[in-house]
Amino acid sequence: MTARSSAESARDVPEATVARLPVYLRALATLADEGTSTCSSEDLAAAAGVNSSKLRKDLSYLGSYGTRGVGYDVDYLRYQIAREIGVTQDWPVVIVGIGNLGHALANFSGFRSRGFRVVALLDADRDRHGEQVAGVDVRPFSDLEQIVTEHGVAIGVISTPAQAAQDVADRMVASGVTSILNFAPTVLQVPSGVDVRKVDLSIELQILAYHVQRKAQAEAEAG
């Protein structure tokens, strides 16, 4: 009998499911915008681009929020998923490295609407300091620790060149950041307990290129 006090939602949601919950959330938002108030697992699965069986199993990890013979209430399910993910309130986020990509990220309006709030933009380049991007000042990288503690920032975004990324990550972790989204093409070393997710454009393109090549080869051999 371990410390499992408030068993509102069953813990241990599989990682693959966690990765799909945001997709369901987005699909539900779209349905809601279209004026749909109820949907079946088939409808939602189609909107999310997954198999309906998989969708139902995913949702079953959160609880039993549908009605048999009827389907799911869009708003209710939306809230339940948002609560499970933890985006019923806004998360403060810092972005480090305000170059080409950093500017685009700072200007990205989808942040706010999806549960995140950019509290600071940091860059090592003095020439960038004082500039405003989307209403937020670009400040020195050395302000990191102060900002993180002040706002209770848990999530940091790295959009610096690759050679700076590890150092930025180290300082983020030292300041109290526990989750990092890394756009720099580098493998970050972080202590256990810190989460890193990476987005790498080149990798995505190379994966696509592999499949294009494979299809071309298959055709050549068949032809």
Next chain:
Amino acid sequence: MTARSSAESARDVPEATVARLPVYLRALATLADEGTSTCSSEDLAAAAGVNSSKLRKDLSYLGSYGTRGVGYDVDYLRYQIAREIGVTQDWPVVIVGIGNLGHALANFSGFRSRGFRVVALLDADRDRHGEQVAGVDVRPFSDLEQIVTEHGVAIGVISTPAQAAQDVADRMVASGVTSILNFAPTVLQVPSGVDVRKVDLSIELQILAYHVQRKAQAEAEAG
């Protein structure tokens, strides 16, 4: 006895392996830059952030390019992986939607160095036409088909708003594009045979948020 003529590299590389090959390629490039000419699976695995056992198995799908008791020749392995992925020559790429993100992508120098070449930047907004980004003209979206056929473009990048993405994808497919990298937060419907990969910042952040919340809850319950 099917049409398996040139069995240079064993086909049927698992998808999970394909997704890691670009990471190995990048790690090898870093090692080469540092002057390393030979490395063990342990070294390379550390640089790529994976288990050495997994690395060896991944490489074994491509062939037997190492030497027991010695390790891998960095340049040789690099070439073999590049060949398997198909990035020994450059792939022409078009980017559609030259807003905040599109500009950042167009300015991204990593494209060229990793096997890709931006042959066109397209946007529906007349005000953007004629602008040059990283030496490439922004042209009307209607030029898509001509450009795709002219350059033999197989890979397209979508960085338009979500509501335009499906239309852009449809036109890309109609023009002959077979692989799409989608930055718009939408599920694209494409015919079978067309590959879509998506990059969604909000989803990545929400996954991170889930884990932050989970850690916080675990601490609260334990404390």
Next chain:
DNA sequence: CGCATTTTGTTCTCGCGTTCACAAACTCCT
């Protein structure tokens, strides 16, 4: 009220991917 219909939640099976463990192969030293 009972029955047909719809749709969820769950069980079961299968396949893929990860990891361990070890034999095979190579080098180096004596």
Next chain:
DNA sequence: AGGAGTTTGTGAACGCGAGAACAAAATGCG
């Protein structure tokens, strides 16, 4: 040359996730 030490490539075990299939629950109609 032979043996000790390394390191690769792979066979086998295991665990997780995907998908099919079905029982349970709700609705609506006669």
